[in-house]
Amino acid sequence: MEHLIVDNLTMEFGGLKAVDSLSFSVKKGEIYGLIGPNGAGKTTVFNCVSRFYNPTSGRIIFEGKEITKLKPHEIIRAGISRTFQNVELFKHMTVLENLLVGQVAFTRENILSAAFMLSSVRKEERRIREEAMEILKILNIEDKAHEYASAQPYGIQKLVEIGRALVSQPRLIMLDEPAAGMNHSETDELAELILKLRDELGITILLVEHDMSLVMNICENICVMNFGKKICEGIPEKVKSDPAVIEAYLGGEEIA
Numbered sequence: 001m002e003h004l005i006v007d008n009l010t011m012e013f014g015g016l017k018a019v020d021s022l023s024f025s026v027k028k029g030e031i032y033g034l035i036g037p038n039g040a041g042k043t044t045v046f047n048c049v050s051r052f053y054n055p056t057s058g059r060i061i062f063e064g065k066e067i068t069k070l071k072p073h074e075i076i077r078a079g080i081s082r083t084f085q086n087v088e089l090f091k092h093m094t095v096l097e098n099l100l101v102g103q104v105a106f107t108r109e110n111i112l113s114a115a116f117m118l119s120s121v122r123k124e125e126r127r128i129r130e131e132a133m134e135i136l137k138i139l140n141i142e143d144k145a146h147e148y149a150s151a152q153p154y155g156i157q158k159l160v161e162i163g164r165a166l167v168s169q170p171r172l173i174m175l176d177e178p179a180a181g182m183n184h185s186e187t188d189e190l191a192e193l194i195l196k197l198r199d200e201l202g203i204t205i206l207l208v209e210h211d212m213s214l215v216m217n218i219c220e221n222i223c224v225m226n227f228g229k230k231i232c233e234g235i236p237e238k239v240k241s242d243p244a245v246i247e248a249y250l251g252g253e254e255i256a
């Protein structure tokens, strides 16, 4: 079943078509890679799907419903969340608090009852904390829960960023260069984590990443972009040996 369909998407900035008539679809439970040289348009696609950008034309369909006109917070409620290229944590909060920020919006209780701290609200708070701790367990960083985010090495901060994207219980998560700045062993652990998110939580993964060995190892299908357009799509073996892909990457990153 198609989980996410990007249909003929175009995003123009002035005269520049950052995304140019792009179509691809991601199946439910798939790990799908979106790759391409610097400036190819990958992050712009994420920004269109998460509705930070208003696409110039085209449609985005999630679970059979068109989401092209939804607002960013409605996208999260619809079941899609994302991470960003640069880690943007609240550095003076603990790791756990970073996951709890913004959670009030998701509770079933209203602000007025929260003000009186009704027992149902306290229960709701407890539930949210327990869920956040569960996420930290999945990420294998529950022992860091009460430490400051800023005290963590970069690799852990990137996991906290993924944790924040998980609190809304997404059915599809878009990861924007999660391995950037990670060393080899951190990247291997990240690969295991992404597989776990898919296999154990059933989350569909859309991955933008420059680390080609990570992409080739865990993605089932890959869309390669260059200058906003799709130049190749398919399984890793096909993409790796495609002449247009090799040409696009010449002088850039090597394809593992």
Ligand SMILES: Nc1ncnc2c1ncn2[C@@H]1O[C@H](COP(=O)(O)OP(=O)(O)OP(=O)(O)O)[C@@H](O)[C@H]1O
Pocket (backbone or CB within 6 Å): 013, 016, 018, 036, 037, 038, 039, 040, 041, 042, 043, 044, 045
């Ligand atoms: N808000 C914007 N205003 C103007 N141009 C933009 C904007 N966002 C992106 N672009 C341009 O769109 C093109 C695609 O950028 P984008 O960041 O999507 O590429 P990318 O494939 O994610 O690159 P990288 O791998 O370097 O992150 C670039 O030429 C970029 O300068």
